[in-house]
Amino acid sequence: MEKKGKFVRMSLVEFTGWLNANRFDRQIGVIQNHHTYIPGYAHFKGNNHIALCESMERSHLERGFAEIAQNLTVFPDGDVVLCRSFNTIPAGIKGANQNGLCIENLGNFDLGGDVMSDAQRKAIVTVNARLLMRFGLPCDTDHVVYHHWWDLNSGQRTNGSGNTKTCPGTAFFGGNSVAAAQAGFLPLIAAAMGAATNPPAPPQAQFQGEVNTPSLRIRDKPGVDGTQLGAVANGALLAIYEVRNGWYRIHPTAQRWVSGRYVIKRE
Known part of the structure; x- marks a missing residue:
């Protein structure tokens, strides 16, 4: 984690923890997805996350904004930076800011632009999934939206007709249309939401065993x-998850092994 002023750089794990630990005063009903266009991948050096956010804020101030427009920026390495407070309305999409939360994904994702990294792709999907879950929103194109779907002049949703930006890019997860989002973006978010709410079942023990020696050493292989x-004491009951060359693994996931010579199998 790195902090400078209001800007806080986090890993996905840190962001998820922060999101779940904080309460927000503003009702969130729309998750906006954008691309920065500039700065793009050529400007990202791997360690200048906050510097790029500061640069974007200077540009936004020059355009008359009160501060940086977005609430959150997602970077090519998969890290995220908190920007404008979640409690402050963003300056992301005219007509969709009141209950919106603005995500800027660093890069130019128009056709022929930057090729999205696997780390950023995963982070964008995960961030959208975590936000929908945190604010109790369904995964659909009424709640996960693209800038391209709003007319720049009227602030009305037109689903891409009229005077619009290409943002978040004509190659963003297969395109910037509503149909492209439904086909190439929302299913990934829904899968990430399902994985978070329905984690894999823990491994089942093969059998139980009782320690029959005064002190049985636990080893890492x-x-x-x-x-x-x-060590475990005489008489302790152990769940056995794996048998290998006369040794028993006694933890469902970690490498914790004891000699089977000193364990009596219990049915």
Whole structure:
């Protein structure tokens, strides 16, 4: 995590924790997706996240904005930077700001522009999913929206007709139309929401065993050359998740092994 003034750079894990730990005073009903166009990938050096946000803010101030327009910026390495407070209405889409939350995805995602990195692709999907879940919103094109769908003059939603920007880009997850979002973007967000709410079931133990020695060493791999991590006492019941060369793994995911020689199998 890196902080400078209001700008806070976070990993996806840190952002999820921050989002769930904070309360917000403003009702959020629309998640706006944009691309920065400039700055793009050529301007990103891997460690200048906040400097680029400061540069964008200077540009926005020159255009008459009160501060940086977006609430959040997603970078090519998958990190995110908090920008304008979530409690402050963004300056993202004329006609859709009141209950909006503005995400700027760094890059030019028009056809022929930047090729989105896998890390940024994952982060964009994850951020949208976490925001929908946090604010209790459905995954559809009424709640996940593109700048391209609003007319710049009237502030009315036209789904791409009239005087519009290409933002978030004609190649953004397959295109910037409503149909493209429904086909190439929303299913990924929905899958990410499902993965978060329905984590994989934990591994099931193969059987149980009872320790039959005064103190049974726990090692980090199956063998006497493994580093000792602790011990279990005589009579302890252990869940056995894997058997390998006479050694038993006693943790569902971590490498925690004991010698099967000192464990009596219980049915």
